Amino acid sequence: xxxxxxxxxxxxxxxxxxxxxxxxxxxxxxxxxxxxxxxxxxxxxxxxxxxxxxxxxxxxxxxxxxxxxxxxxxxxxxxxxxxxxxxxxxxxxxxxxxxxxxxxxxxxxxxxxxxxxxxxxxxxxxxxxxxxxxxxxxxxxxxxxxxxxxxxxxxxxxxxxxxxxxxxxxxxxxxxxxxxxxxxxxxxxxxxxxxxxxxxxxxxxxxxxxxxxxxxxxxxxxxxxxxxxxxxxxxxxxxxxxxxxxxxxxxxxxxxxxxxxxxxxxxxxxxxxxxxxxxxxxxxxxxxxxxxxxxxxxxxxxxxxxxxxxxxxxxxxxxxxxxxxxxxxxxxxxxxxxxxxxxxxxxxxxxxxxxxxxxxxxxxxxxxxxxxxxxxxxxxxxxxxxxxxxxxxxxxxxxxxxxxxxxxxxxxxxxxxxxxxxxxxxxxxxxxxxxxxxxxxxxxxxxxxxxxxxxxxxxxxxxxxxxxxxxxxxxxxxxxxxxxxxxxxxxxxxxxxxxxxxxxxxxxxxxxxxxxxxxxxxxxxxxxxxxxxxxxxxxxxxxxxxxxxxxxxxxxxxxxxxxxxxxxxxxxxxxxxxxxxxxxxxxxxx
Numbered sequence: 001x002x003x004x005x006x007x008x009x010x011x012x013x014x015x016x017x018x019x020x021x022x023x024x025x026x027x028x029x030x031x032x033x034x035x036x037x038x039x040x041x042x043x044x045x046x047x048x049x050x051x052x053x054x055x056x057x058x059x060x061x062x063x064x065x066x067x068x069x070x071x072x073x074x075x076x077x078x079x080x081x082x083x084x085x086x087x088x089x090x091x092x093x094x095x096x097x098x099x100x101x102x103x104x105x106x107x108x109x110x111x112x113x114x115x116x117x118x119x120x121x122x123x124x125x126x127x128x129x130x131x132x133x134x135x136x137x138x139x140x141x142x143x144x145x146x147x148x149x150x151x152x153x154x155x156x157x158x159x160x161x162x163x164x165x166x167x168x169x170x171x172x173x174x175x176x177x178x179x180x181x182x183x184x185x186x187x188x189x190x191x192x193x194x195x196x197x198x199x200x201x202x203x204x205x206x207x208x209x210x211x212x213x214x215x216x217x218x219x220x221x222x223x224x225x226x227x228x229x230x231x232x233x234x235x236x237x238x239x240x241x242x243x244x245x246x247x248x249x250x251x252x253x254x255x256x257x258x259x260x261x262x263x264x265x266x267x268x269x270x271x272x273x274x275x276x277x278x279x280x281x282x283x284x285x286x287x288x289x290x291x292x293x294x295x296x297x298x299x300x301x302x303x304x305x306x307x308x309x310x311x312x313x314x315x316x317x318x319x320x321x322x323x324x325x326x327x328x329x330x331x332x333x334x335x336x337x338x339x340x341x342x343x344x345x346x347x348x349x350x351x352x353x354x355x356x357x358x359x360x361x362x363x364x365x366x367x368x369x370x371x372x373x374x375x376x377x378x379x380x381x382x383x384x385x386x387x388x389x390x391x392x393x394x395x396x397x398x399x400x401x402x403x404x405x406x407x408x409x410x411x412x413x414x415x416x417x418x419x420x421x422x423x424x425x426x427x428x429x430x431x432x433x434x435x436x437x438x439x440x441x442x443x444x445x446x447x448x449x450x451x452x453x454x455x456x457x458x459x460x461x462x463x464x465x466x467x468x469x470x471x472x473x474x475x476x477x478x479x480x481x482x483x484x485x486x487x488x489x490x491x492x493x494x495x496x497x498x499x500x501x502x503x504x505x506x507x508x509x510x511x512x513x514x515x516x517x518x519x520x521x522x523x524x525x526x527x528x529x530x531x532x533x534x535x536x537x538x539x540x541x542x543x544x545x546x547x548x549x550x551x552x553x554x555x556x557x558x559x560x561x562x563x564x565x566x567x568x569x570x571x572x573x574x575x576x577x578x579x580x581x582x583x584x585x586x587x588x589x590x
Contacts, residue, residue: 027121032125034130035121050114052330059083061336063076063534066532073341078306082302085107102116103115106286108333137323139325141277142240165262169487178438182444184269184309185312186314187430189246191219194206197417202266213236215294216269219231219232219233219272220273240277245422245427247268250431262438273286274317279317285331288334292341306341312433313344314433316426321362344454347363347366348372354385356477359401371480373480374406374407374408382478386401386407387425389471402458403432403482404482410422431484446493451528451529460485461483462482464478495542495543496568499565500539500541501573504518504550504575504576505576512534512536515530516550518537518550521547521549525541525542527541531552537575545564547561547563548573558577
């Protein structure tokens, strides 16, 4: 890390074209600006490093917002991303092959993982098809590990439904017949003991008598040493215990009294993205890529099936900026792809509290990720370790977390065939993922509608006010929108709903406007979507009277109030935007 700091300091010196480190290439500023300083530091003196070569041409996924179903969204996103990668990566891959360089292509972000030395950097960075070269550091993904030691002594006996489950009123939806049936939860973690008694019945790869791991499991660990699961495990395996525990909180139930999961009727699939608690950006992205379109154990991404994608993914890990995870547009792009495909990405807010602005690491800092804080189980008191906002590391001042759930002394599955009580925002996160599965099983029309679903969870949460951390009242930077209440979310989502759709076009010639932001709002409800390349927009809303607004670069904003939207009715509202230049032309003429 000290070497990386030296590189960054040298880059800041005026008139110095390249880092003055032994063995480092001397590069012109335009080329140097594409290379992460950590990559330069890691390869200085002849060393090799892993890095991510991000291509300039990235797929446009905005059209997905106008597609009405999760299946349609997922197919469009998968095929768009894969086609973009296949049509643009060829020359770069041929160049790498000609030099005998190790590489692995990705498509969820148009990039190529490379392992090489400094001699590759000048030519790679000079290529016009390369946008940047980002570091792929090994990072401690579970900074909360000290909090996660399983309790000593004999296995804990069940005492009915676990309190972290009842406190969010999940059992009340079970009583109505909704347990998450038909929904799939993706576990991106340290792996899973798939045949744990509380997990095997809920594994999508289990048919009651045999297992088929294709399309249901992927291992992104390819180069570990001494790992008990080895590399490229062909069956789900947990090398740390953490992933078994989090998956149990989402779906676990052994049928014999261990009611540990929020959505026991849902199925789970898994991807191991950490090597005994250590991750890399590439490992995380590889799991997001698998979830977007699962593929066979012996297959490739080209064999992916987006129809088998999970509905929600649970992610109880971090990518610390302090350890070199500085690629904001890479990991974030993978999460944006999940969002476009109608998949909810639930992430832990981290355990760096109680200080303010302690939500400070990807992916919890991203607007596209649904970040979860931890409550002391059985109370509405925030856990001392739970990360707080606002997010300041990226200058956004973004409010985080988004919501809170019980996260202390959470009893769940643990290898081998036992149970343990653990604490952390890691434990709160899968409860929210399970809640999404419950809600979508109860209100199928919400499936794939990520923004609306998150809005409903927010608006129905138990309001917990706080004046700490540069926030006041509700929502705030301590609890977010408050304590998750999935029964209240169901009640809100069950109100009659309708559809608003139409086109966004220019007032000059009627040409469609792509990428226009459309907002439909009333009271605390806010629905947002983006127009497709054909100018189409489409949004599901609860019935009521709304204000509709639209905006796009180069056009004057549009606002229309008193738009009445009825249950079970599709309302068509054409939106016309006036080019901003027309507004200013009379001033120029005078």
